[in-house]
Amino acid sequence: MSEFESVGKVSDFQDNVGRAFPVNGRMVAVFKRGDQFYAIDDLCPHMGASLAEGYIEGDSVTCPWHAWRFCIKDGTWEDNPRVKVDAFEVRVVGDEVQVRVAD
Ligand code: FES
Secondary structure (H helix, E strand, O other): OOOOEEEEEHHHOOEOOOEEEEEOOEEEEEEEEOOEEEEEEOEOOOOOOEHHHOEEEOOEEEOOOOOOEEEOOOOEEOOOOOOEOOEEEEEEEOOEEEEEOOO
16 A cells, blocks of 8 residues: 655645646646545546646646646546546645645
């Protein structure tokens, strides 16, 4: 089982602004909404844009290149829910935001 890795402090994040981090060999997009943090695969499955650069509205992030929309909670592609990007566990320990990417 892989470990949680710290990606920054709570205060490093702004609401509705994604940030991308390498975690266990994957690029992960981390989003903050209020007290909640979410983490999904940063790589858009269409042509590889960074989803952390996308526009967040509600539970969705819109890819900055061609506007595919993904749920930041579970990675579902909202235009075709049979397709998903991976979603990852996030936790806050003290003031550290931590993400776990399974091996
Ligand atoms: S690269 Fe994301 S929609 Fe095209």
